[in-house]
Each structure stands twice: as C-alpha cells, then as structure tokens.
Amino acid sequence: xxxxxxxxxxxxxxxxxxxxVGVLGWTKKNLFDGPWxxxxxxxxxxxxxxxxxxxxxxxxxxxxxxxxxxxxxAADGACWSxxxxxxxxxxxxxxxxxxxxxxxxxxxxxxxxxxxxxxRRHWGKGLGYAWAVALFVxxxxxKGGLFGLAPVExxxxxxxxxxxxxxxxGMVAAYPLGVMLALGRRSGMPAIKxxxxxxxxxxxxxxxxxxxxxxxxxxxxxxxxxxxINKILRAQVAIILFTAAYIAEVVRGGLQAISxxxxxxxxxxxxxxxxxxxxxxxPQALKIVIPPTVGILISAFKDTSLVxxxxxxxLLKTTQSVxxxxxxxxxSAEAYIFIALIYFICCYAMASYSRRLERELGxxx
Amino acid sequence: xxxxxxxxxxxxxxxSAVPFWNDPDKRAVxxxxxALGMVGLxxxxxxxxxxxNLERQSIATGFGFMDKEAAFEIGESPIPYSAADxxxxxxxxxVLNTLxxxxxxxxxxxxxxxxxxxxxxxGNWLLxxxxxxxxxxxxxIPVLLQLFFWYTxxxxxxxxxxxxxxxxxxxxxxxxxxxxxxxxxxxVYALMGIAFLGAWAGVFLLxxxxxxxxxxxxxxxxxxxxxxxxxxGLPIGVxxxxxxxxxxxxxxxxxFNFKGGMNISPEFAALLLGxxxxxxxxxxxxxxxxxxxxxxxxxxxxxxxxxxxxxxxxxxxxPQALRVIIPPLTSQMLNLTKNSSLAVAIGYPxxxxxxxxxxxxxGQAIEGVALIMIVYLxxxxxxxxFMNWYNKKMALVER
Numbered sequence: 087x088x089x090x091x092x093x094x095x096x097x098x099x100x101x102x103x104x105x106x107v108g109v110l111g112w113t114k115k116n117l118f119d120g121p122w123x124x125x126x127x128x129x130x131x132x133x134x135x136x137x138x139x140x141x142x143x144x145x146x147x148x149x150x151x152x153x154x155x156x157x158x159x160a161a162d163g164a165c166w167s168x169x170x171x172x173x174x175x176x177x178x179x180x181x182x183x184x185x186x187x188x189x190x191x192x193x194x195x196x197x198x199x200x201x202x203x204x205x206r207r208h209w210g211k212g213l214g215y216a217w218a219v220a221l222f223v224x225x226x227x228x229k230g231g232l233f234g235l236a237p238v239e240x241x242x243x244x245x246x247x248x249x250x251x252x253x254x255x256g257m258v259a260a261y262p263l264g265v266m267l268a269l270g271r272r273s274g275m276p277a278i279k280x281x282x283x284x285x286x287x288x289x290x291x292x293x294x295x296x297x298x299x300x301x302x303x304x305x306x307x308x309x310x311x312x313x314x315i316n317k318i319l320r321a322q323v324a325i326i327l328f329t330a331a332y333i334a335e336v337v338r339g340g341l342q343a344i345s346x347x348x349x350x351x352x353x354x355x356x357x358x359x360x361x362x363x364x365x366x367x368x369p370q371a372l373k374i375v376i377p378p379t380v381g382i383l384i385s386a387f388k389d390t391s392l393v394x395x396x397x398x399x400x401l402l403k404t405t406q407s408v409x410x411x412x413x414x415x416x417x418s419a420e421a422y423i424f425i426a427l428i429y430f431i432c433c434y435a436m437a438s439y440s441r442r443l444e445r446e447l448g449x450x451x
Numbered sequence: 452x453x454x455x456x457x458x459x460x461x462x463x464x465x466x467s468a469v470p471f472w473n474d475p476d477k478r479a480v481x482x483x484x485x486a487l488g489m490v491g492l493x494x495x496x497x498x499x500x501x502x503x504n505l506e507r508q509s510i511a512t513g514f515g516f517m518d519k520e521a522a523f524e525i526g527e528s529p530i531p532y533s534a535a536d537x538x539x540x541x542x543x544x545x546v547l548n549t550l551x552x553x554x555x556x557x558x559x560x561x562x563x564x565x566x567x568x569x570x571x572x573x574g575n576w577l578l579x580x581x582x583x584x585x586x587x588x589x590x591x592i593p594v595l596l597q598l599f600f601w602y603t604x605x606x607x608x609x610x611x612x613x614x615x616x617x618x619x620x621x622x623x624x625x626x627x628x629x630x631x632x633x634x635x636x637x638x639v640y641a642l643m644g645i646a647f648l649g650a651w652a653g654v655f656l657l658x659x660x661x662x663x664x665x666x667x668x669x670x671x672x673x674x675x676x677x678x679x680x681x682x683x684g685l686p687i688g689v690x691x692x693x694x695x696x697x698x699x700x701x702x703x704x705x706x707f708n709f710k711g712g713m714n715i716s717p718e719f720a721a722l723l724l725g726x727x728x729x730x731x732x733x734x735x736x737x738x739x740x741x742x743x744x745x746x747x748x749x750x751x752x753x754x755x756x757x758x759x760x761x762x763x764x765x766x767x768x769x770p771q772a773l774r775v776i777i778p779p780l781t782s783q784m785l786n787l788t789k790n791s792s793l794a795v796a797i798g799y800p801x802x803x804x805x806x807x808x809x810x811x812x813x814g815q816a817i818e819g820v821a822l823i824m825i826v827y828l829x830x831x832x833x834x835x836x837f838m839n840w841y842n843k844k845m846a847l848v849e850r
Contacts, residue, residue, distance in 0.1 A: 116574070123575050126578060130575075130577045131577070275482060275483050277486060277487050278482065281486060281487075281490060288824075291827060291828045291831035292827045292828060293789040293827055295792045295793065295803060296792070296827065299807065299810075299820050303810060303816040303820065304817055304820050307504045307505065308497045309500060309504075311507065388591075388594070391595045391596060392595055394796065395793075395795060395796050402593075402599070406599075418603035418607055419600070423600075425596065426597075429591065430588065430591045433591035433592075
C-alpha cells in the first residue's frame with residue numbers, strides 16, 4: 087500500500103517534458119512538427135533570410151529621407167525624399183497652399199467622427215445629427231464661400247481629401263438609394279420589382295470604369311444645352327449609382343434573413359408598409375448587414391482610385407504628377423509604396439473594425 | 452357590431468366599403484404606373500436632350516462607324532490586325548485581348564488562391580502567418596495602384612534589352628517584356644493538340660465506365676492514375692511518332708530588341724500580375740472559409756469508415772467545401788474580368804481601351820459606352836447562367 091501510494095504521488099509530481107510546454111513546446115508544435123513541417127519551416131526561413139535583409143537595407147539603411155533628388159540618384163537605397171519634399175502636393179494636390187489647413191481640418195474632423203462612431207454605445211439619433219453637421223462642415227471647409235472662408239474652385243479639390251470625399255459622400259448618398267432598391271427588389275409590385283432588378287443587375291454586371299466613362303463622355307450629352315456639371319460631381323454621381331447597386335444586394339441579404347414572423351407580427355399590429363419597414367424590419371435587417379456594408383465602404387474607398395482614369399486629381403493622380411516631374415523621375419516604387427501604405431492603413435482599420443463588429447453582433451444574438 | 456364585421460368580410464361588399472385609395476391592390480397599380488411614368492419621363496428627357504445635343508454637334512448616331520477604317524495600331528493582338536482594318540475588327544481584337552488576360556488570369560488566380568488559402572490553415576505557424584499577411588496586404592491596396600506599381604517595376608527597374616536578365620537559358624527579362632524560347636511550328640503540334648483533346652474525351656468515358664463498374668461490382672478502378680497517364684502519354688506518343696521535332700525558336704538580340712521566341716509585353720505581364728495577386732487574396736479567403744465550413748466530424752467519420760487521406764479529401768471534404776467555394780469563386784472570376792478593364796490605365800489594349808480610343812476618334816460616346824456595357828453584361832450573364840446550373844446541380848438533395 088505504502089509503496090503504491092508513493093508511486094502515485096511521484097507520478098502526479100512529474101512535470102511534462104520540457105519539449106512539450108513553454109517556448110520550446112510551442113516551437114516544436116508549430117514549426118518543427120514532423121519532417122515535412124521542419125523542411126517547410128527551414129525553407130521559409132531561408133527565403134526570409136534572403137529577402138528581408140536586402141529589403142531592410144533598401145528601406146531604412148541605404149535610404150535617403152530628406153536629401154535632394156541628385157543625392158538620391160547617387161544612393162543605393164530607397165529615396166523617401168520624394169515623399170518628404172512633395173508631401174503637401176501628394177496629399178492636398180492643387181488646393182491653394184495657404185488654405186490647406188481647411189482640407190486638413192476636414193480630414194481630422196472625419197477621422198474624429200469615425201473614431202467616435204466606432205463605439206456602439208454612441209450610436210443613436212444624436213450621432214446621426216452630428217454626422218449631418220460634420221459632413222456639412224467638411225463640405226464647407228472644402229468649398230468655402232460662407233462665413234468669410236475664401237471660395238475654392240472644385241477643380242482645385244484634389245489628393246487625399248478628394249479620395250475621402252468621393253468615398254464618404256458616395257457612401258452616404260448611395261446608402262438610402264441602395265436601401266430603396268433593396269426594398270424595391272423585395273416588393274410584390276411587378277413593375278417596381280423588375281425596375282429594381284434590372285438596375286441592380288445591370289450596374290453590378292459592368293465595371294465601374296464604364297460608368298465613369300459614361301459620366302465623363304456621355305453625361306454631358308444628356309443635359310440640355312448650356313448646362314454643365316463639373317467633372318467631380320459627375321464622377322461622384324457615377325460612384326453613387328455604382329455603390330448603390332452593391333448596397334442593395336447586401337441589404338437584400340439582411341431583409342431575407344428576417345424571419346417571416348416579424349413581417350406577420352408587424353402586419354397584425356396594424357402597421358402600414360412604411361411603419362413596418364421603418365420600425366420593425368429595417369432596424370433589424372440593417373443591423374445584421376453592418377459588417378458587409380463596411381466591406382462595401384472599403385471597396386468604394388479603393389475604387390475611388392479609378393477616377394484617375396478620367397483625369398481627376400485624386401491621391402493616385404497627384405502622386406503620378408509628382409513622378410512626371412523630371413527631377414523626381416524614377417522613384418515610382420517609393421511613391422507608390424507610400425500611398426499604398428495610406429490605402430492599406432485605412433482599409434485595414436475598417437476591415438478589422440468590421441471583423442470586431444461581426445464578432446460582437448454575433449455574440450449578442 | 453357582429454353583423455357589421457360579417458358584412459365587411461364578404462368580398463362582394465369590399466369595393467363599396469373601402470375607397471379605392473385605401474385598397475392596397477389598386478394603390479399598388481397607381482404606384483407602379485407612377486414609378487414607370489417617372490422612369491419613362493426621365494428616359495424621354497435624357498433621350499431628347501441627347502438627340503438635340505447630337506444634332507447640334509452633328510454626330511451621326513448608330514453603329515455605321517463600325518465598318519470604317521480604324522486607323523490606329525494595337526500593340527498586341529491574337530488575330531492578324533492592322534491599322535487599315537475596320538473598327539469592328541479592332542473592337543474584336545479588344546474583346547479577344549480581354550478574354551486572353553482574363554482566362555490566363557483566372558487559371559493562375561485559382562491555383563495561387565487555393566495554395567494561399569490552404570497555407571493559411573497550415574499547422575506551420577510561419578506559413579500560416581505569411582499567408583495571412585499576403586491576404587491582408589493585397590486585399591487592402593487598390594488594384595489600380597498595384598497595376599501601376601508592377602508596370603513601374605517592369606519599366607524602371609528591369610534593364611534594357613541589351614542588358615536583359617536571363618534567369619534560365621532562352622529566357623530574357625527586360626523592360627520590353629519577357630521573351631522566351633518556343634518550339635518552331637511543326638504539324639505534329641496540331642496533332643498533339645488533337646491527341647490531348649482525345650485524351651480528355653477518353654478520360655471522361657473512362658470515369659463514367661469506372662463509376663458504373665464500381666456501382667455494379669464494387670471494384671475500384673485507379674481512374675486518376677490512368678487518366679494522368681492518358682493525358683500525358685497520348686500527346687507525347689504522338690510527338691515521338693511524329694519524329695520528335697526539337698528545334699526551338701530562341702530569342703536573339705538584334706538591334707534594340709529581341710527577335711524570335713515568344714514575347715510577353717510588360718503591359719500584359721503587369722496587368723496579369725496585378726490582377727492575379729489582387730484577386731488571389733480574395734480567392735484565398737474563400738477557399739479557407741470553404742474548407743473550414745466542413746466540420747471536423749466529417750473527416751473523423753470518413754477516417755472511421757476506413758477511407759485513405761486522398762479519398763477523404765476527394766470523396767468527403769471537397770464535394771462539401773466546393774459547394775461553399777464555387778459561388779463566391781465565380782463572382783471573383785467575374786470581378787477579375789471586370790477589373791481587367793483597368794488595362795486602359797497602363798496601355799494594354801483590352802476591350803475598354805480599344806473602345807476608349809474608338810470613342811475619342813469618332814466621338815461616338817454613346818455607342819462606345821453601350822458596347823462596353825453590353826460586352827461586360829454578356830460576360831456576367833454567362834457567369835450567372837453557369838452559377839444557376841451549378842447551384843441546381845449541387846443543391847442539397849434532402850430526404
């Protein structure tokens with residue numbers, strides 16, 4: 087008896103082998119688990135060893151951060167001077183230099199509003215009004231002409247503010263249109279349903295670039311003689327029409343996910359169609375589809391870069407015009423990496439926010 | 452009270468009891484007429500404005516311009532084309548170029564996307580993390596920017612043809628594109644193509660027969676191995692019988708550029724690379740989600756009934772994962788095709804690019820944009836037809 091007991095207690099005192107726990111255990115389990123895995127790890131490590139050091143060299147060690155372009159041509163590494171020298175033009179483009187605090191303020195306001203809206207506890211009517219005011223202030227800061235702000239021609243709107251404006255205003259205006267189209271597609275009235283279906287499927291079937299071409303070459307033909315609409319607004323309309331079709335499909339998904347019982351309950355309460363939608367169906371449906379809607383916002387943000395093809399001065403175009411300056415020719419990789427970083431940070435922030443929201447909403451229901 | 456409600460319930464009394472503006476059916480008719488009327492009015496307004504504008508600018512409407520001489524060169528074309536050909540042929544070249552880049556792009560995208568998607572699920576921490584970074588980074592950078600980036604790399608970083616990089620014998624990489632050796636034309640190659648198609652037909656019949664036999668007798672025929680043998684063996688056999696022609700057209704530097712061999716232009720290469728890398732990131736996520744959608748219990752059950760790993764993948768996991776993967780995958784393929792229209796930005800002569808040149812030369816904006824839309828609508832229509840067919844075929848048959 088005694089002996090048995092001691093064996094038992096001994097066994098319970100034995101710790102797992104050092105190779106099973108801690109850093110070593112983790113490494114073994116995740117990197118060197120069997121011969122095939124080990125070979126793979128070694129191969130990847132070799133590849134990284136070959137690629138990373140030269141890249142770091144190019145990026146940081148041999149690079150020039152604030153030199154003239156001549157020094158850049160002499161150096162081996164990246165020439166970040168192209169960014170530091172031209173940062174104001176890349177970001178603000180043709181906006182009058184002494185007024186560039188205005189788009190900067192507008193962008194900070196946008197960032198602040200987005201940051202504040204992240205928290206779901208802040209969602210409510212007040213936030214909606216705050217956004218309306220903020221969007222108005224942003225527009226005012228860009229356009230000027232009121233409250234003693236010097237007016238700025240819309241042809242001078244460019245760079246990052248233009249990119250942000252096209253995507254934010256595009257999204258805000260496309261959203262109600264998209265919801266209406268989604269309701270239209272689910273409607274029992276054949277004429278309205280088929281109009282919505284044709285619109286949605288047609289827009290989703292063609293590339294955005296064809297709509298932008300339409301806005302730049304065809305749209306002027308649509309208007310009566312003497313009326314012209316400026317290029318940015320036309321592109322904005324194309325982006326709105328395009329985004330609305332995609333939002334409609336997302337919202338339709340939400341509407342389909344609402345159980346039949348909800349519709350019936352709303353009807354039995356004696357609510358009419360608008361009350362049903364506004365009070366019962368849409369609040370639930372739109373909540374479900376928030377994550378995919380953020381996904382659409384991300385693609386709308388990325389897609390605004392296409393306006394470069396119809397020669398609007400968005401972030402990509404300002405960068406390209408810096409690159410066409412003979413002084414800075416040949417540093418395209420650096421410039422493109424810089425704006426890719428801007429796009430990446432924005433999209434990544436939105437995407438990870440959408441994922442977090444999906445988790446939270448999923449946990450709630 | 453009671454009698455009243457009974458009365459309103461009888462349908463004959465409805466019209467008199469409910470005024471027509473409160474009858475949902477009649478209201479619906481009014482709404483629809485209103486909506487159609489508004490759309491019609493808007494259409495008429497735009498149409499009449501357009502006609503007036505066209506008349507003022509004296510632009511002829513219609514597709515009469517298609518037969519006129521295009522008078523512009525196209526950088527690359529799968530069919531013979533010269534500036535003396537008609538616009539219609541130029542546009543056809545554009546469609547073929549779009550199809551070419553999309554077709555090749557889709558193949559590479561699916562291969563790369565599947566690889567990255569599976570890698571993200573790998574037990575190897577490094578591989579999984581690298582795949583995650585790949586997906587995250589490439590998804591979040593606009594595809595147009597990626598196209599510009601790769602195009603720049605091709606133009607600025609690669610050397611001129613005289614200093615071309617040659618990673619393998621017969622392959623040269625320069626800022627004029629990628630040039631590599633291809634075999635000289637020989638009639639045997641056409642026969643090899645026929646043999647390959649024949650092998651596919653054979654494989655199809657073999658599979659059918661093998662399945663029937665398995666259902667009848669339970670004996671399993673090694674279909675995959677025999678199929679591979681047929682697909683490889685038949686063309687190679689034809690090649691050997693045909694005298695095994697080996698002469699290659701090796702590119703050689705004459706003057707400023709390469710002669711001979713096959714040339715892939717930097718525009719095409721940049722477009723293909725950009726589209727494949729961008730779309731494959733999305734495909735990878737789709738593949739990962741599809742594989743994860745098959746619960747682990749399925750694998751365990753398959754193991755328990757004694758299937759081998761290859762069979763588990765083929766017979767249990769893939770059929771279920773593909774049901775989840777294929778629909779979003781086709782929409783990504785369509786996206787790739789639509790994104791190939793960005794070729795216009797880097798000068799690859801795809802359909803949009805050719806149509807754009809046509810619009811600029813003839814001023815036929817409406818016809819040009821309409822053509823672009825019709826061609827892409829056809830692509831998406833074909834895709835959705837395929838999708839419907841596939842969904843019908845794959846729909847769960849529940850008992």
